[in-house]
Amino acid sequence: MNKNHKEITALKDHLAKHHLKLTRQREHILNAFLRSEHVTAEQMYRQLSKKDPHIGLATIYRTLNLFCEAGLAQARHFRSQTQYDNVSHKGHHDHLICTGCGKIVEFENCDIERLQEEVARRNGFTIQTHKLELYGLCAACRR
Amino acid sequence: MNKNHKEITALKDHLAKHHLKLTRQREHILNAFLRSEHVTAEQMYRQLSKKDPHIGLATIYRTLNLFCEAGLAQARHFRSQTQYDNVSHKGHHDHLICTGCGKIVEFENCDIERLQEEVARRNGFTIQTHKLELYGLCAACRR
DNA sequence: ATGTAATTGAAACAGTGAATCAATTTCAAT
C-alpha cells in the first residue's frame, strides 16, 4: 500500500500552498485516479457513486481540474470528452489514437525525444514536458 | 481564380460517388474553407451568415463533416471545440511553447515525422495527422 | 472549542454538435 505516497504529499503541498483543504472526497478521488492511467469524469463518477458516501459529479470535475493545477494530471480532449491522464503513470509515454474506434496505444520512443531536445536547443529552449499524439486508423478499423 | 480546382473536383467526385448533390451552400462553404488553414463551425458561421443568402449553422456542421468524409478536412478536438483542418494546407507545423512568456515557435522536423511513421507501423496504425507540442522555457525566460 | 473560509452536492446554466421535419432544391429522366 502507498507507493503513491509521493503523489499524496505532492497534492498536500499544493493544497497548503494555495490555502485549500484536504477533504474526504479529494482523498477518494485521488486514490481512484492514481490507480488508473487515464479516465474521464464520467467514468470516475460511475466508479465512485457506488461507494457509500456519495460523491457528486461536479466535485469530480472540480477535483480532476485541481489535479491538473497540482501537476498530477494532464487534460486531453478526445471525441468531445476530456481525458485526464495520470502523469505519474506515464514515465513518458505518448499516444497513438485510433480515429475510428477510439483505441489508445501508449508508446515511448527515445529517438523522438532526443530529436525534440535537439529542436529545442536550436531554438534556445529547454524542454520541461511535451505532448505527442498520433491520430490514425488501427489495423481493425482500416479495413 | 481557382487554383483550388483540384479540391472542387475532389468534392464533386465524392458527391457523385455517393449520390449527393452540389448545392449553392456547399460551394460557398467549400470556398471559405479552402481559404483558411483551420476553422471551427462557429467561425465559419459568423463569416458566412453576413452573406446575402443566409446559411444555417446546422448546414455548416453537416458540410464540414461531409468534407471530412470526402478527405478534404480533418477534425481535431481542441479546448471543447472541433477544429476542421484544411488537408490541402498540409505544411505541418509543430509548436515550441514557452511556459514563461507564452511565446510560440513553429517548427518542422522530417526526422521526427519519419520516426512517428515507424512507431505507427509497428503498432499497425496508419497516421492521418499528429500533434506535437514541446513545453519549456525560452532563452529570455530562463535567466 | 470556535470562527471563518473552503468545499460539497444538487440543480440550473452554457456551449457544442447532432437529430428532426416541413419546405425547398437538385438533377436525372423524360
Next chain:
DNA sequence: ATTGAAATTGATTCACTGTTTCAATTACAT
C-alpha cells in the same frame, strides 16, 4: 423545358459535456 423522386436546407429541438450557483456542511488555524 418539365417532371418527380430523392437529397438538402434551416429553424428548432434535443443530447451531451462541463461549469456556475448557492445554501448547507466541513476542514483547520487560532
